[in-house]
Amino acid sequence: MGVSRHGFADDGACLACLYLPTGAVKNEHERVAEELRIPDAHQEIRTPLQTRRPVPEPFVRRVAAAFGVPFDALQMFVGQPVQTFYRNAICGGLMVGLTGGAHAGMAVVPMVFQSALAGIMLAADLVKHAAGMPAASTTTTRINLLRPLAPVLGDPRAKDTSGRCICCDRDFLDAYRRRYRLT
Ligand SMILES: [Zn+2]
Numbered sequence: 379m380g381v382s383r384h385g386f387a388d389d390g391a392c393l394a395c396l397y398l399p400t401g402a403v404k405n406e407h408e409r410v411a412e413e414l415r416i417p418d419a420h421q422e423i424r425t426p427l428q429t430r431r432p433v434p435e436p437f438v439r440r441v442a443a444a445f446g447v448p449f450d451a452l453q454m455f456v457g458q459p460v461q462t463f464y465r466n467a468i469c470g471g472l473m474v475g476l477t478g479g480a481h482a483g484m485a486v487v488p489m490v491f492q493s494a495l496a497g498i499m500l501a502a503d504l505v506k507h508a509a510g511m512p513a514a515s516t517t518t519t520r521i522n523l524l525r526p527l528a529p530v531l532g533d534p535r536a537k538d539t540s541g542r543c544i545c546c547d548r549d550f551l552d553a554y555r556r557r558y559r560l561t
Pocket residue numbers: 391392393394395396537538543544545546
């Protein structure tokens with residue numbers, strides 16, 4: 379997690395540069411179905427995900443069976459949107475609690491506190507900016523929560539050089555300059 383700083387129409391990396399995919403990325407319905415351990419159901423939950431349609435009881439029963447947890451523990455999600463079910467059961471850590479984290483195979487580990495820490499870092503950068511203090515010299519300041527705190531947190535990221543990023547697109551740049559009256 380971390381905080382990054384961008385000018386867009388300068389020589390630095392833009393926000394999109396940092397997340398430019400280098401290969402095929404899974405669709406949301408595929409990722410959610412996998413994390414709910416019913417990967418074959420990805421087409422089935424595609425529309426409910428898009429329309430926030432509530433999940434029926436048989437669906438919740440299948441997820442409970444896939445995780446090996448009693449249906450009673452998940453019954454509260456019947457009739458709720460898929461997003462609510464997914465967010466609370468997986469992202470909120472309910473499944474880790476129910477399975478004791480000991481279920482064989484991959485576990486999705488919630489680290490919701492990292493969003494809070496990223497918010498604190500962003501607030502610190504905004505206070506610095508508002509106070510007229512010089513901006514950090516690196517594009518990104520990053521902390522890896524799975525390792526000890528590194529002595530250097532600055533992560534200089536270069537602008538994308540493949541030409542695929544929006545910051546290399548003349549139309550995007552023209553619109554940006556017009557919007558912020560930079561021309
Ligand atoms: Zn870019």
